[in-house]
Amino acid sequence: xxxxxxxxIACPWCYVGKARFEKGLAEFAHRDGVEVVHRxxxxxxxxxxxxxxxVIDVLAQKYGRTREEARAMEANVAGNAHAEGLAYRTExxxxxxxxDIHRLLHLAKARGRQDELLDLAYRANFAExxxxxDDGVLVELGVEAGLDRDEVLAVLADPGAYAxxxxxxxxxxxxxxxxxxxxxxxxxxxxxxxxQPSEVFLKALEQAWKxxxxxxxxxxxxxxxxxxxxxxxxxxQPEASx
Amino acid sequence: xxxxxxxxIACPWCYVGKARFEKGLAEFAHRDGVEVVHRxxxxxxxxxxxxxxxVIDVLAQKYGRTREEARAMEANVAGNAHAEGLAYRTExxxxxxxxDIHRLLHLAKARGRQDELLDLAYRANFAExxxxxDDGVLVELGVEAGLDRDEVLAVLADPGAYAxxxxxxxxxxxxxxxxxxxxxxxxxxxxxxxxQPSEVFLKALEQAWKxxxxxxxxxxxxxxxxxxxxxxxxxxQPEASx
Numbered sequence: 405x406x407x408x409x410x411x412x413i414a415c416p417w418c419y420v421g422k423a424r425f426e427k428g429l430a431e432f433a434h435r436d437g438v439e440v441v442h443r444x445x446x447x448x449x450x451x452x453x454x455x456x457x458x459v460i461d462v463l464a465q466k467y468g469r470t471r472e473e474a475r476a477m478e479a480n481v482a483g484n485a486h487a488e489g490l491a492y493r494t495e496x497x498x499x500x501x502x503x504d505i506h507r508l509l510h511l512a513k514a515r516g517r518q519d520e521l522l523d524l525a526y527r528a529n530f531a532e533x534x535x536x537x538d539d540g541v542l543v544e545l546g547v548e549a550g551l552d553r554d555e556v557l558a559v560l561a562d563p564g565a566y567a568x569x570x571x572x573x574x575x576x577x578x579x580x581x582x583x584x585x586x587x588x589x590x591x592x593x594x595x596x597x598x599x600q601p602s603e604v605f606l607k608a609l610e611q612a613w614k615x616x617x618x619x620x621x622x623x624x625x626x627x628x629x630x631x632x633x634x635x636x637x638x639x640x641q642p643e644a645s646x
Numbered sequence: 647x648x649x650x651x652x653x654x655i656a657c658p659w660c661y662v663g664k665a666r667f668e669k670g671l672a673e674f675a676h677r678d679g680v681e682v683v684h685r686x687x688x689x690x691x692x693x694x695x696x697x698x699x700x701v702i703d704v705l706a707q708k709y710g711r712t713r714e715e716a717r718a719m720e721a722n723v724a725g726n727a728h729a730e731g732l733a734y735r736t737e738x739x740x741x742x743x744x745x746d747i748h749r750l751l752h753l754a755k756a757r758g759r760q761d762e763l764l765d766l767a768y769r770a771n772f773a774e775x776x777x778x779x780d781d782g783v784l785v786e787l788g789v790e791a792g793l794d795r796d797e798v799l800a801v802l803a804d805p806g807a808y809a810x811x812x813x814x815x816x817x818x819x820x821x822x823x824x825x826x827x828x829x830x831x832x833x834x835x836x837x838x839x840x841x842q843p844s845e846v847f848l849k850a851l852e853q854a855w856k857x858x859x860x861x862x863x864x865x866x867x868x869x870x871x872x873x874x875x876x877x878x879x880x881x882x883q884p885e886a887s888x
Binding site for chain 2: 513
C-alpha cells in the first residue's frame with residue numbers, strides 16, 4: 405500500500421501531522437507493507453529565493469494582527485507540537501521560499517533518503533536555530549541525510565534540477581482536490597486533509613488496507629509471451645505480438 | 647503516475663519485456679511523470695538456495711523434451727531478445743533460487759538503486775558469464791549498482807532481511823490476479839501481462855495518463871488543522887481534534 409503525503413517544510417501542521425501519521429502507522433498491523441512517498445507543496449510559491457522574513461512578522465502582516473497575537477497563534481501550534489513530543493521554537497524562525505528544499509527532497513527520493521532529509525529539514529526549521537533558507541544549511545542537511553555533497557551542490561547550482569518534479573507534484577495536488585497541507589492520499593483512493601489525530605490515520609490505513617485486494621484491474625493487450633507461475637516460459641507458437 | 651512491474655531475474659520474457667516497456671516509455675510524452683517500481687515474483691519459489699542446474703536441462707525435464715528441443719525454445723527467446731538489441735546466451739546459464747536477488751532488489755529500492763541493480767542482474771544472467779546464484783557475483787552486482795558493500799553482505803548474511811517484502815510483493819501479485827510475469831500495473835488501474843510489443847505499453851501509458859486526473863478520492867476525517875493553499879495556517883478555535 406502506498407501513502408503519499410503532500411507537505412511544505414514551512415507548514416507547522418505538516419510537521420505535527422507527520423508525527424501523528426507516524427504514530428498511527430506504528431500501531432498499524434500491516435505497517436511493513438506501507439510505502440510512504442513525500443510530495444511537494446509550496447505554501448508561498450510566489451516568494452523569491454533569498455526573500456526571507458521572520459515568521460512572527462509574516463503572520464502579523466497576513467492576518468492584520470499585532471505581533472502579540474501572532475505569538476499566541478504560534479504558541480497554539482507549539483502546544484500541539486509538544487503534545488507529540490516535538491520541539492518547537494516560536495521565535496526567530498525564518499519564512500522564505502521552499503522551492504530549493506523541495507528540489508533536494510526529490511534528489512533524496514531518487515537516492516532513497518527522502519524521509520531522512522524531510523525529518524532533518526523539519527527539525528532544523530522548527531526545533532533548531534538553523535535556517536532552511538540558507539544554502540549552506542541545506543548542504544549540511546543533505547549530507548546528514550546521506551546524500552552526496554557534490555550532488556547536493558549540483559542541484560542547488562542548477563535551478564532547473566528537479567524543478568519539474570516539484571511542479572508536477574503541485575499540479576497533482578491540485579488535480580486531487582487538495583487545497584492545503586498536509587494532505588495524505590492512500591493508494592489514490594482515500595484523501596485525508598490536515599494534521600488529524602493519530603487514530604484517524606490508523607483507521608484510514610485499516611480501511612484502505614481492507615479495500616486494496618478488491619481492486620479490479622482493467623486488462624490491456626492480447627496474450628503475450630510470459631513465464632507462468634508454475635515456472636513455464638514456453639511459447640506454444642511463434643509469438644503473435646512480434 | 648506509477649508503474650509497478652512484477653518480474654523474476656530467471657524469466658527471459660521479463661528481460662525482453664522490460665526493454666519493450668522502456669521503449670514504449672521513451673516515446674511517451676509524459677515519461678518524466680512516470681515512476682517505475684519493480685516488484686518480486688519467483689518462478690520457482692520452492693527451489694532451495696544453492697540448488698542450481700543448467701537451464702537447458704531444467705527446460706528439457708519440465709516439458710519432457712530433448713535437449714535439442716529445449717535449445718530451440720531458448721533460440722526462440724534469443725531471437726526476441728536480439729530484436730530488442732539485447733544479448734542473450736542460450737547455453738551455460740544457471741537456474742536456481744532467486745529469493746536472495748529479490749531481497750537485494752528491495753535493499754536497492756530503499757537506496758534508490760533498484761533499476762540499476764535489476765538491469766545489472768538481467769545482464770549478468772542473460773548476457774554475461776556470471777551466475778546470479780553465486781553470492782560473490784551478487785555482491786559485485788550490488789556494488790556496481792551503487793550499494794554499500796557492507797550493507798549487501800549484511801542482507802545476504804541475514805535470510806530474514808527484506809524477506810517479508812519479497813513475500814508481500816508475491817502475495818500482492820496473486821491478489822491482483824497475476825498468474826505469470828512480467829506483469830505491469832499502471833496506477834493500480836490497468837494490468838498488462840507479458841512481454842507485449844512496445845506500442846501496447848505506449849498506448850497503455852497514454853490511456854492511464856488520460857484517466858489519472860479523474861480519480862475521485864474518498865475523504866476520511868473531519869476538518870483538522872492545516873495550512874491552506876494561500877499560506878494561511880490559522881486555526882480559528884482550539885483544535886477540535888486534540
